[in-house]
Amino acid sequence: MAETHKPPEQFTLRLRRFDPESGEAPYWDEHTIELEPHRSVLEGILQAKAAADGSIGIRCSCRAAICGSCGVRINGEPGLACHTHLDHARASAGADGVIEVEPMGNMPVIKDLIVDMDAVHWKKVQRVTPWLIAKQPVPEREYLVEKEAMVDITQSMACIQCGACVSDCLAMEVDPGFIGPAALAKAYRFVGDPRDDEQDVRLRDLAEDPQGIFDCTHCFKCVEACPKGVNPMGQIMRLRRIAIDDQKIVDKNNGQRHEATMVGLIKDYGLLHEAEMVPRSYGGNSWFGKFHPAAGKELLASLPVAIKGVLKGKINPKIAIFGHKIPAADLKNVQRIYDKVESRPERYELNLYITGYDEVDEETPVPVGTTATNGDDESPAAPDTEGSAA
């Protein structure tokens, strides 16, 4: 039985401060506090605030990672201050061991660690029509729905709107108009809800918006950032899959066909067949794709690059045209991976709530909430990384 009490230790916090009324630039402010090492960075900040400087600005309320108020960046990584242990934060700090706390990224700073979530996060949530459009007629009692369907969307419901994923979203950094991980995870909560009547309308809307589901660059930052295991990117990938497979919606950015081509070529050849990539992405995913007018246009456009590559010796024309060859046994092994992945049941397979435990050995660490940014030494569990499967 665990005894959790360890003696208090000193920790130094370096807080990013900004006073909008002073006319001064942001600055760093250091405070040394004393607490047991497993207490949170938030408790450290609150101690500094209570004992030394009450003007330190940070939103906080529940202290238990449920209200979502205290999203910050700790040593550059986004997360909840109340959900990050002081000793873990010190371990991920720079050489001086000082814990750096800054406001979240991708949102304007109002004061100190407080950012304007209305201007970014909540505006994006509004964008996804964030309420149930209930199937009619409304039953007298509850809608009868599958048990798994409700558990499935509970993962999206578990989002506490803290903004940690928004803070770290690389796509949003480049394209501030991207709807973003939190709002799209929220969208899945409706698209996956069997009681919702407009799943097709929602999907078409989110798929056809150039800043919608196909704007995500698949970088996994939001998955790492989320303190609640919501796996926003996974939800985006589910939206994509339902849009493509069930609703037959075509991604206008061509990303989806590009991906399909890549997957198809590797299945057929074991290695990428570069010359086939462009025509198949644009003309259709088959050997005949290159005769499609769209493919011809695209091939023509890429000709200068190809010629330049050949002249500089970066492209071997023979391999480019005839493709790579790998031993037959290796190709067979590659194809066995495909068979295994493709034989899995879809949709629910990778939801934390549903299968977080099934595939895991009883003696391995619990695969729950392991995506926290608090320097947790458990690695993210396999079921949490749906996006890696095409």
Add this chain to the structure above:
Amino acid sequence: MPSHDVLIIGAGLAGQRAALAAAQTGASVAIMSKVHPVRSHSVAAAGGINAAISVDDDWHSHAYDTVKGSDFLGDQDAIEVMCSEAPHEVMHLEHIGVTFHRNEGGELDLRAFGGASMKRTAYVADITGQAILHVLYEQLMKHHETVTRYEEWFTTSLLQDDEGRCRGVVARDVRTGRMETFNAKNTILACGGAGQVYRPTTNALIVTGDGIAQAYRIGAPLMDMEMVQYHPTTLAENGILITEGARGEGAVLLNSEGERFMEKYAPNKMELASRDVVSRAEQTEILEGRGVGAERSGIWLDITKVPRKRTLEALREIVNIGKDFAGVDITREPIMIQPGQHYIMGGVKTDIDGATSIEGLYAAGEVACVSVHGGNRLGANSLLDTLIFGRRAGEHAAARSATMGMPKATDAQMREDVATIDAIIARPRTSRRVSEIKQELGDTMNQYVAVYRDEAGLAQALEIVKRLQEESKSAYIDDRGTVFNQDVLGALELGYMLDCAQATVVAAIERKESRGAQFRTDFPERNDAEWLKHIDISLNGSDPEVSYSPVTMTQWEPEERKY
């Protein structure tokens, strides 16, 4: 000057439900909260919401359990309203999108909870409060044209006209520091309890009794303030809550001898007796030297009895809490808990429509005392209370608004509040810090006004509270700014907390018996002959004044309470 038919202060479950209900009638509605609505403390309610929706259940059974849980101090007319309307309310939540867990047949699944005679708690994993709060906020976003939201606005005063009627509020925009007067035909307080009066507490830092104190200051009586619930399972060092759902799923309590000690205290319901009973049993074990941990001040909660798969699906949040806040994997080993302050049954006295004794002022949720919880609230009845009485207050206030003209307040109160805030900011740094006083208050209440109480301790507490009230008048802060000056709001909150603490201590001294959450070691028996009545506390000048009101009985006579 903004004017609304119905202005709701607080945007947790009670406030949001009131806003949606009032807007449905066509009234002009606004909802104001000192934090963003989804940060409200309702978000922390874990276990579920009670309703007799099962075909073999009956709301009378739910009502009886609630009456018994209240140790017969609850008003039975209000309890009948709450329990009979519960099934409809839960179905309404389901229809607007709450993702309640289902059984194999696709119907709402139900789990066991303390003090209940059968499984009647609907739930969303162990994030039920969060799920409902977020779904209500979805509805507020949907109805953004009919409900105005003032998010991050801190209410500083309730406005009162010469006839004593409530006419709106004065509030401060936290983000800019701007003060404004709001006219309202009817104002609904829905801003929660006062858990921060205690240290530790399961309650969030924002739960500072603002609404209770503001109503008290303009003359509304408070009721049942002595009834403070200690939750049986909170983390020892920081008071973080472990849901009763854990025991509902089969977890057990063990003392240092490894004994399942609830056998001695509640042989039938065991760990699922009502919360006052379980907390008292734990405290007795600790006081008699059978506590666990280095200081023998804890009890083991053993969740390993629950199948691991079920724990991961239905108690996921506390798996995380165990890991993150105590370093324990609850699926593999017991976790150390202790009773901790969790809820106040008391609050601003209202009728079954949420109306207080001040015309134009309503209250719903933890800020109010209807009284449906009496001496002790049952688990999973608080969400229900917020929603039923939030809705009723919203509907009633809207209906009343339709018959009235819009009041026109002057800025006199606002100027007074501006002066108060300026004076706090200007205080010299020669006295005590606000944070020091708050800490002493919390420690005092947790020492003397806790699970076990007696005359001497309560008298001591009253003396300390009075001294702290004096000290708070000169307590200083650091922040001199206007943008997000959380420091100055903290000073105002301290004043609210001290008022609530005083009312609680005075009522606890007054009640010379043991009932529900009030256990007086000097009066260890329940005494129906003298004390089957509510204690009301009103402000008379600057001092609390005690009076009594009768308990409403409809169909259940008081009887001995056994679990």
